[in-house]
Amino acid sequence: MKNKIIAIIQCRLNSRRLPNKAILKLNKVPVIIRMLNRVKKSKLINEIWVATGISKENDKLCKLLLKKNIRTFRGDDNNVLSRFMDIASKTKAKYIVRLTADCPLVDASIIDKAITSITKYKLDYVSNILKRTYPDGLDVEVFSRNTLKKTFENVTDDYSKEHVTTYMHGLHKKKYKKGQFKKFNIENAINFSHMRWTLDEEKDFHFINDIFCNLKNDFFWEDVLEYLTKYPEKLIRNNMIGTGLKANKVNKKKKAFLKSNKLFKRAINTVPLASQTFSKSYTMWPKGNSPLFFDRGHGARVVDPDGNHYIDYILGLLPITLGYCDPDVDNAVIQQIMKGTIFSLPSTLEMKLSELLVSIIPSAEMVRFGKNGSDATTAAIRLARAFTNRDLIAVAGYHGWHDWYIGSSSRNLGVPKSVEKLTKKFTFNDAESLKYLLSKYHNKFACVILEPSGLIDADKSFLKSVRELCNKHKVVLIFDEVISGFRINLGGAQKKYNVIPDLSCFGKGMANGYPISAIVGKRKIMKIMKEIFFSTTFGGETLSITAALTTIKKLKRLNIVEKNINYGKLLSERLNKIINASKLKNYIEISKVYWWPRIILKDIPITEDLAVSLLRQEFIEQGLFLGSTFNICYAHTKNNILKLTTESFHRSIENLSVKLLSKNPKIYLKGDTIEKTFKVR
Ligand SMILES: Cc1ncc(COP(=O)(O)O)c(C=O)c1O
Numbered sequence: 177m178k179n180k181i182i183a184i185i186q187c188r189l190n191s192r193r194l195p196n197k198a199i200l201k202l203n204k205v206p207v208i209i210r211m212l213n214r215v216k217k218s219k220l221i222n223e224i225w226v227a228t229g230i231s232k233e234n235d236k237l238c239k240l241l242l243k244k245n246i247r248t249f250r251g252d253d254n255n256v257l258s259r260f261m262d263i264a265s266k267t268k269a270k271y272i273v274r275l276t277a278d279c280p281l282v283d284a285s286i287i288d289k290a291i292t293s294i295t296k297y298k299l300d301y302v303s304n305i306l307k308r309t310y311p312d313g314l315d316v317e318v319f320s321r322n323t324l325k326k327t328f329e330n331v332t333d334d335y336s337k338e339h340v341t342t343y344m345h346g347l348h349k350k351k352y353k354k355g356q357f358k359k360f361n362i363e364n365a366i367n368f369s370h371m372r373w374t375l376d377e378e379k380d381f382h383f384i385n386d387i388f389c390n391l392k393n394d395f396f397w398e399d400v401l402e403y404l405t406k407y408p409e410k411l412i413r414n415n416m417i418g419t420g421l422k423a424n425k426v427n428k429k430k431k432a433f434l435k436s437n438k439l440f441k442r443a444i445n446t447v448p449l450a451s452q453t454f455s456k457s458y459t460m461w462p463k464g465n466s467p468l469f470f471d472r473g474h475g476a477r478v479v480d481p482d483g484n485h486y487i488d489y490i491l492g493l494l495p496i497t498l499g500y501c502d503p504d505v506d507n508a509v510i511q512q513i514m515k516g517t518i519f520s521l522p523s524t525l526e527m528k529l530s531e532l533l534v535s536i537i538p539s540a541e542m543v544r545f546g547k548n549g550s551d552a553t554t555a556a557i558r559l560a561r562a563f564t565n566r567d568l569i570a571v572a573g574y575h576g577w578h579d580w581y582i583g584s585s586s587r588n589l590g591v592p593k594s595v596e597k598l599t600k601k602f603t604f605n606d607a608e609s610l611k612y613l614l615s616k617y618h619n620k621f622a623c624v625i626l627e628p629s630g631l632i633d634a635d636k637s638f639l640k641s642v643r644e645l646c647n648k649h650k651v652v653l654i655f656d657e658v659i660s661g662f663r664i665n666l667g668g669a670q671k672k673y674n675v676i677p678d679l680s681c682f683g684k685g686m687a688n689g690y691p692i693s694a695i696v697g698k699r700k701i702m703k704i705m706k707e708i709f710f711s712t713t714f715g716g717e718t719l720s721i722t723a724a725l726t727t728i729k730k731l732k733r734l735n736i737v738e739k740n741i742n743y744g745k746l747l748s749e750r751l752n753k754i755i756n757a758s759k760l761k762n763y764i765e766i767s768k769v770y771w772w773p774r775i776i777l778k779d780i781p782i783t784e785d786l787a788v789s790l791l792r793q794e795f796i797e798q799g800l801f802l803g804s805t806f807n808i809c810y811a812h813t814k815n816n817i818l819k820l821t822t823e824s825f826h827r828s829i830e831n832l833s834v835k836l837l838s839k840n841p842k843i844y845l846k847g848d849t850i851e852k853t854f855k856v857r
Contacts (some may be wrong), residue, residue: 181291182223182269183215184249184449186340187254187277190233193377198237198277200381206240207280207375209263210388215285217394220291221273225263229253255337261328263727264321271295272324274340278375278441280312281386283397290318291363300357301344309364313373315399316362318343323357329353352753368401372414382415392769409507431797435481436468443469453615455493460803462793462847471499475811486801487821490648493810497662497685498727498736499811505688509719518717525721532728533696536667539655539676544705545715549658549683550576552693553625555710556679560623560652562708563701566621570613572604573627575656607631614649623652628669628677629660631767631774631805639675646678652701655680658693662686662728663808664771666737690723737811742768743813747806750822759833766806782841789849790841794832798824 187198187208194200198208205213208226215224225247228234234250241248249266251259264272271294275282287302294302303317319341327336327343336342336352346354375384391399404411440458443450449458450468458468467480476499478488488500488696494585501607528541546552553575563565575581582588600617602609604626614621624646628634646653655677657668662685665672666734670680678701683693695710696702731737748766755764765776780787788804795802811817835844 177222177268179295180222180267180269181220181271181273182225182262182263182267183218183221183273183275184225184227184260185211185215185275185277185286186227186259187237188229188234188253189211189237190229190231191278191376194375194381195662196236197375199240202280202381202385205388206278208237208240209244210276211277211282211756212244212246212610213393214282214284215275215287216632218273218287218291219284219386220288223247223267223269225249225267226257226277227251227263236775254334257328257331257340257714260324260340264324269321270494271318271320276315279313279315279373280375281311281312281373281387281397282316283782285313285396286310286362287316287318290316292322293360293362294318297360298358299360300360301341303341303345304362304364306345306347306359306361307363308369309367310362311368311371311397312374313371313375315374317345319344326355326357360509368493371411373400378715379414379725383410386410399799407507408510409474409503412501412503431484432482433465433467433480436466437464439481440468446517453493458794458848461850461853462789462796462845465793465845465847466796470564475501475815477810478818484799486796486799487812487817487824489800489802489808489812489821491807492689494659494663494684494807495687495689496807496809497740498688498730499809500689502688502727502730502811504730505690505723505726506540508722509690511622512718512722515718517719518714522716523718523721525725526716529721529725532725533682533694536671536732537680537682537696537796538667538670538674539678539680539698540707541699542702543694543696544710544746545721546683546693546695546710546712547691547717548576548713548719549656549681549693550578551712552658552681552683552695552802553654553656554578554624555695555705555708556654556681557623558708558710559652559695559697559701559704560690561681563652564622564650566620566622567598568617568622569599570610570621570624570651570848571599571601571626572602572610572742573625573656575625575627576658602653604630605635605638607645610642610645610853614645614651619649621649621651622854623654623679625654625656625657626698628657628673628675629664631769633769634669634673636673636675639669639673642675643675652679654678656749657681658683659685659772662731662737663740664737666728666732686727687720690720690728692720692724734810739813740808740810741771742810743804744773746818747808747821748773751825752817754822754826754829756831759837760829764770764829771804772807775802780836782836785849785852786842786845787836789845789847790835791828791832792850793845794828794835795824797831800824800828828837 189196191197199206202210226241227249228237230250231253238248249263251262289303300323302320305315323344331343342352343355387400405651440450447455469481470478471481472479476487478486478673532686533543534540579591579595583591584599602611602613655670657680660669661682669778670676681695751766755761763778766774767774777787835841
């Protein structure tokens with residue numbers, strides 16, 4: 177045959193991550209046979225070969241292939257290139273299609289497209305991997321025997337011998353030799369390269385098995401796409417970040433931040449602070465020796481642009497209560513996307529979420545939505561002022577970025593003095609300090625706003641006294657539960673302490689990372705919403721409302737708030753044990769506020785900024801993305817995360833014992849010292 181075209185599927189059974197993967201059964205049929213059946217649908221391939229290694233581990237595979245009468249070639253275990261060369265010479269093939277057994281979903285239509293291009297235009301190498309647009313796992317490469325011969329003659333390094341086409345595609349040109357070939361890339365009109373359809377780990381196997389169980393034989397890759405559009409959670413689950421073991425292994429390598437640092441230089445040109453939030457900005461991290469961006473998150477883990485993995489204890493500043501990419505929430509949101517994200521009249525979802533909040537939050541009789549915590553607190557202040565016809569506000573805690581609050585902090589640049597003067601501070605857990613304010617400015621206060629529980633446990637008698645003082649002075653009591661909501665108790669701190677405010681604000685944790693906040697409260701005050709102006713285009717946006725409905729129902733159904741608090745308790749106990757057995761026992765402690773444990777530094781003999789910088793740098797090195805608090809989500813309670821955290825923390829404390837207590841701790845800081853924004857807690 178003059179223009180003979182053969183396909184070679186390279187295959188081995190000794191894969192480290194998923195041993196024997198080629199003979200695992202996908203809906204009762206071994207992976208390799210499934211793949212062969214799919215390749216056989218090609219109209220242009222004349223012969224199909226399976227190439228495997230000579231070592232004993234592959235005997236089982238060869239026995240199966242022999243039984244099924246499949247052309248099999250065994251050659252050098254590591255020099256896969258030589259296997260290809262031998263088959264090509266033996267078969268006198270003009271063109272060779274290279275496939276790998278980790279692509280059981282490979283599609284004959286894509287193979288034939290690649291073959292048509294190489295033969296029609298007399299090219300040397302055609303593939304769909306030069307610029308990826310197909311899902312990962314549909315990889316096809318076609319090359320001429322001449323290209324293979326040139327590669328075989330020029331390649332000397334082991335990597336290129338194992339990865340047959342390294343010299344042809346030249347994608348690693350800085351590391352390995354690259355040939356001069358006429359190349360072409362097969363592209364799909366829509367980019368699906370973010371999808372992972374390859375068979376590499378156990379979770380991939382479950383994903384692909386499900387496809388073979390649910391689609392009729394002879395399906396095309398477009399049928400898989402259609403199936404995943406119907407069941408998007410399957411794809412979400414499969415995109416998870418590696419297993420605990422893998423992440424742990426990565427942790428042992430010294431981390432590099434080249435991409436983060438390069439991206440930062442670019443971002444700072446167009447984004448002041450290179451971040452939308454002070455607390456997420458470079459000022460909080462030892463810049464230079466720290467990640468400055470994240471690419472993706474799944475469960476309790478995140479990955480930075482340099483590929484470093486971390487267990488995340490910041491969780492986007494607390495909105496994540498279930499875990500990144502929770503399949504239930506994301507699936508519900510995807511279904512809603514297909515119905516519409518926003519309308520010109522309210523959607524009935526607003527009413528459904530309001531009813532749900534009224535059923536679980538003691539003070540909630542009516543509800544309105546915003547996007548940020550600051551929207552909710554600012555709306556509450558306006559309502560209180562309208563209700564009482566007074567101007568002054570008493571605050572204890574952090575309540576957002578608007579003038580009325582931030583004017584009372586040291587970050588008050590840009591806030592008129594006249595506004596600043598209207599906000600007065602009192603001390604948390606000290607009812608006398610509030611009593612003093614309310615008496616000093618008699619009949620002037622519209623409201624008292626406070627975080628009813630935070631890094632320090634609330635004293636129940638304090639909350640009761642605040643309630644009584646507000647009643648006595650006819651002042652609106654507002655609980656800012658933006659953090660405590662859905663974390664301390666499903667009904668907030670008001671439910672836990674049984675002290676009922678007039679208005680309360682929720683945000684962060686209510687929708688597992690989707691932007692929504694809520695102001696809830698007594699009917700007689702909430703009704704004034706009709707008179708004041710709290711009105712915003714995206715207040716009723718359906719995706720976040722859907723996310724909130726799904727998140728809250730899941731929190732309730734699986735009793736997750738309690739599970740997260742129990743995790744916080746276990747974690748604090750284990751970490752305190754590690755600290756107490758170390759030289760740092762007099763300097764560091766984990767607080768016993770179990771729903772939100774924090775790291776307390778005591779009498780440390782260096783400046784707090786340097787100590788915090790060294791701590792953060794060390795935690796990052798050990799694979800923990802951890803600030804001053806342990807922000808906990810449901811995903812932490814699973815998959816060995818407690819054990820991995822404890823081990824990483826142990827290594828951190830061992831290293832910090834040397835660094836913090838040395839004569840010159842500063843020499844250990846490889847990045848910049850952190851800069852504090854301001855301190856309210
Ligand atoms: C207690 C509290 N209230 C209000 C806010 C403001 O919320 P947002 O940043 O979503 O506007 C925050 C944010 O950290 C908060 O912690």
